[in-house]
Amino acid sequence: MGYRETYESWLNNPYFDEATRAELQAIAGNEKEIEERFYMDLEFGTAGLRGVIGAGTNRMNIYTVRKATQGLANYICKVGAQAKGVAIAYDSRHMSPEFADEAALCLAANGIKAYVFESLRPTPELSYAVRKLGCTAGINITASHNPPEYNGYKVYWEDGAQITPPHDTGIMDEVRNVTDYASVKTMPLEEAKADGLYQTIGADIDDPYIAELKKLVLHQDCIDKVASELKIVYTPLHGTGNLPVRRVLKELGFTNVYVVPEQELPDGDFPTVSYPNPEAAEAFALGLALGKKVDADLILATDPDADRLGVYVKDAQTGEYHSLTGNMSGCLIGDYVIGQRKELFGLPEDGAFIRSIVSTNMADAIAAYYEIDLIEVLTGFKFIGQKILEFEETGKGTYLFGMEESYGCLPGTYARDKDAVAASMMLCEAAAYYKTKNMTLWDAMLAMYERYGYYKDDVTSITLKGIEGLAKIQEIMNTLRENAPAEIGGYKVTAVRDYKLDTITDTAAGAVRPTGLPKSNVLYYEMTDGAWVCVRPSGTEPKVKFYLGVKGTSLADADAKSEALSKAVHALIDTMM
Ligand SMILES: O=P(O)(O)OC[C@H]1O[C@H](O)[C@H](O)[C@@H](O)[C@@H]1O
Numbered sequence: 001m002g003y004r005e006t007y008e009s010w011l012n013n014p015y016f017d018e019a020t021r022a023e024l025q026a027i028a029g030n031e032k033e034i035e036e037r038f039y040m041d042l043e044f045g046t047a048g049l050r051g052v053i054g055a056g057t058n059r060m061n062i063y064t065v066r067k068a069t070q071g072l073a074n075y076i077c078k079v080g081a082q083a084k085g086v087a088i089a090y091d092s093r094h095m096s097p098e099f100a101d102e103a104a105l106c107l108a109a110n111g112i113k114a115y116v117f118e119s120l121r122p123t124p125e126l127s128y129a130v131r132k133l134g135c136t137a138g139i140n141i142t143a144s145h146n147p148p149e150y151n152g153y154k155v156y157w158e159d160g161a162q163i164t165p166p167h168d169t170g171i172m173d174e175v176r177n178v179t180d181y182a183s184v185k186t187m188p189l190e191e192a193k194a195d196g197l198y199q200t201i202g203a204d205i206d207d208p209y210i211a212e213l214k215k216l217v218l219h220q221d222c223i224d225k226v227a228s229e230l231k232i233v234y235t236p237l238h239g240t241g242n243l244p245v246r247r248v249l250k251e252l253g254f255t256n257v258y259v260v261p262e263q264e265l266p267d268g269d270f271p272t273v274s275y276p277n278p279e280a281a282e283a284f285a286l287g288l289a290l291g292k293k294v295d296a297d298l299i300l301a302t303d304p305d306a307d308r309l310g311v312y313v314k315d316a317q318t319g320e321y322h323s324l325t326g327n328m329s330g331c332l333i334g335d336y337v338i339g340q341r342k343e344l345f346g347l348p349e350d351g352a353f354i355r356s357i358v359s360t361n362m363a364d365a366i367a368a369y370y371e372i373d374l375i376e377v378l379t380g381f382k383f384i385g386q387k388i389l390e391f392e393e394t395g396k397g398t399y400l401f402g403m404e405e406s407y408g409c410l411p412g413t414y415a416r417d418k419d420a421v422a423a424s425m426m427l428c429e430a431a432a433y434y435k436t437k438n439m440t441l442w443d444a445m446l447a448m449y450e451r452y453g454y455y456k457d458d459v460t461s462i463t464l465k466g467i468e469g470l471a472k473i474q475e476i477m478n479t480l481r482e483n484a485p486a487e488i489g490g491y492k493v494t495a496v497r498d499y500k501l502d503t504i505t506d507t508a509a510g511a512v513r514p515t516g517l518p519k520s521n522v523l524y525y526e527m528t529d530g531a532w533v534c535v536r537p538s539g540t541e542p543k544v545k546f547y548l549g550v551k552g553t554s555l556a557d558a559d560a561k562s563e564a565l566s567k568a569v570h571a572l573i574d575t576m577m
Contacts, residue, residue, distance in 0.1 A: 004034065091239055092304055212414035213422050229435065233259075234257055236259070237273065277308070357377070384418075548566060
């Protein structure tokens with residue numbers, strides 16, 4: 001069926017409600033809008049479904065949520081796992097509680113029990129809940145850090161990680177097979193509750209989740225010593241982090257936690273930012289102002305579903321605040337966790353540090369220093385979760401830390417998705433630890449540069465929306481795939497990794513070897529002097545991303561090299577636009 005016919009069928013099918021029909025009638029003369037909304041079904045990307053809220057097959061609405069859930073229910077029944085139920089959470093976005101209930105009632109109508117959080121909760125807590133309740137699967141209604149017009153649907157499997165093969169393809173196939181919206185099952189809420197198929201969860205999960213986080217603490221002694229001197233500014237950016245982050249910090253003894261008042265309460269309009277993403281400088285405007293006012297040691301921001309953490313730290317020498325990228329904060333936390341674990345208990349022989357292929361090489365230097373394994377996975381924290389499961393199943397490998405450049409890390413295995421509540425806690429603990437050594441977190445960062453090398457990494461994204469945008473992104477990938485650059489910014493390309501073709505080609509010798517990872521549309525250029533560039537379409541936003549990294553001889557040298565390489569990457573992009 002073409003997009004026009006699908007549009008007509010939604011307009012005329014009595015299954016769809018009045019509001020949906022009215023919304024669709026209102027765009028009757030707008031062919032482009034009709035095409036955007038109906039040319040495809042929303043598809044699973046890096047982290048599940050993500051789309052603009054509205055009527056249409058390519059939008060997030062109760063019908064597409066039900067359809068996805070019916071597909072999930074069919075898959076669960078197919079593998080005979082319906083007895084264990086599904087945990088469901090949601091964030092502060094528009095329609096999040098409604099979509100959560102739609103999903104729960106569809107599962108219930110399929111005979112699968114749903115455990116639904118009573119109010120908004122972070123993504124990592126949902127991951128924890130799946131494990132704690134022994135569920136088959138989990139659903140989180142969130143579009144993470146996307147702009148306010150978006151919502152999304154993350155799916156977890158029984159280990160608590162987001163779905164990877166074979167479950168992801170199995171579920172997607174089942175979702176695709178649901179072609180008639182009217183065939184999707186649902187039932188009234190009261191009936192589902194009476195049948196024991198809808199159970200509300202809350203404090204019964206919050207309490208053990210917070211207890212798990214507190215078990216990760218390595219130096220309560222340091223916290224006890226200096227917590228009252230540390231000043232922490234925190235913003236949940238109108239999302240789910242507010243209660244758990246404050247709770248865990250308070251329970252550990254951090255007394256000076258200042259929450260940005262304008263961003264404290266949940267609000268799906270995210271009225272103080274255009275984009276609730278701690279990667280974006282604007283997310284810190286209010287936090288920085290408050291930080292300067294109270295003379296904070298560190299400023300933390302979590303995204304709406306509290307899986308990403310952004311950080312600013314104070315430089316005691318200059319009084320300035322430095323922004324830490326996800327690579328920097330990930331390494332700071334990872335180095336602290338691994339280093340202190342070594343001091344206190346020693347490290348397991350098969351300990352591993354896991355990072356995505358687009359994350360910093362400083363992680364490799366940290367792993368080498370502690371003589372542990374460094375494991376690379378594709379982008380998506382689900383692949384880090386998958387590795388932890390593999391360690392458990394094979395008995396080979398001990399998870400020590402996992403991180404991604406996209407502002408996410410996980411310091412334990414109680415959950416299988418990145419956890420900004422735990423990351424906030426660990427960073428505050430690290431700040432306390434370093435304070436007992438008369439160091440700030442910035443001093444600790446400088447010490448890491450000294451020890452591991454001056455690694456500097458950056459990412460540039462080009463937003464290309466809609467059908468044409470998608471085509472342009474493919475064109476860029478094709479152009480680069482067919483004409484690999486011989487040099488970028490004066491660095492010679494020494495090897496080209498093409499993760500789609502599963503090849504690593506040594507440019508000098510011409511030798512080709514496999515990447516060792518699943519196929520994915522990613523191109524990676526290894527270059528001289530430890531520099532690199534990587535290109536891939538985002539799986540969560542309409543963007544193509546250019547990542548880059550350099551290694552300098554000093555901070556100033558790394559900054560200069562990074563800036564120069566970034567310019568060269570922009571010039572390369574310009575040739576393709
Ligand atoms: O680059 P993208 O495909 O947009 O993904 C960027 C990030 O998005 C989400 O936050 C996922 O949970 C991460 O695992 C992923 O790294």
